[in-house]
Amino acid sequence: MEKPKVRSDWTRAEVAQLYQRPLLALIMEAAAVHREFHPPGVIQTCTLLSVKTGGCSEDCAYCAQSVHYQTGVKAHKLLDVTVVEEAARRAKAAGATRFCIGAAWREVRPNRDFANLLEMVRRVRALGLEVCATLGMLVPWQARALREAGLTAYNHNLDTSAAYYPRIITTRTYADRLRTLQVVREAGLQVCTGGILGLGESEADRIDLLHTLATFEPHPESVPINRLVPIPGTPLAKAKPPSIWETVRVIATARLLMPTSKIRLAAGRESLSPVEQALCFVAGANSIFLGERLLTAPNVPLEADQALFEVLGIQAQPAFAENLPT
Ligand code: SF4
16 A cells, blocks of 8 residues: 555545545544554553643633632642652653643743743653643743753644634634644644544534644644543533544544644543543554543543553553654
8 A cells, every 4th residue: 555645735525525434444544544654552651740730711611720610620839840850750650751741821921930841841851751831822932942941842722623612712712722833833843732522513613623733734743632521610511522433533534634643542531441442542543641630630540551551562652752663
């Protein structure tokens, strides 16, 4: 089979056509493309630490950390640099190769917290880990400072389609989001951006989101696919999480559209059985979060992940190994 071309000129109709294929055929094709671009059985393992929790002025309808909702989340100010360094050391010992730093901010401000954050990035990088951060909106000099401190990638999710976005967040726009992603790319950082399934979006919204992601040039290096974890107290507390079939369909389509990207089975993985997770890996997911918590949401216990890796013969991708030979 000739290696498929990596394209950024997908039309919306082409994306819809792939998305709507019979599911088994879609999964099989995605698995074949995955095999062309990635070593089978190698999964990137990331750990996410909330270094500043709660008190966020944004109103994202799914989030436990927004000041707009009563969620009972325990807020804390920016953690001490040494606490973060120690957490990164433990994550590395548990098998993580990428350490992600999350702060519940609307945007990065030019203050002492940012200086401390840069120091966290330096220390985590010095442990030999890839470092990712998710800190809200950025301006160019901040993105460059993060890059100089050793940041590998910046996460900034689009969440859903441009049309549905105002139903989920009103305190910023889709254009704000796209602008920050551009700033990140121009600073020479890897781009990590994806979506959340289960926000009440339609199939058309999912297709639109995939189309937006797949027409970035170059594609985002990481595409997290999150399954909503409904949080009591938020407007989406009673939302129905997506089915495994919807999840796999989105993963397989993303794999076909963005063959070289890491597709990350991110939040909501703990509600999938080991067999369902294995199906997501077959369909092209090749990155997960390790660790008991994802910001404020529960995640899969480490022992369960170790058992799953063992039974499936999965290896963790070493840090800084972008493309292992297939
Ligand atoms: S998702 Fe991020 S930006 Fe939105 S409310 Fe939560 S912490 Fe704030």
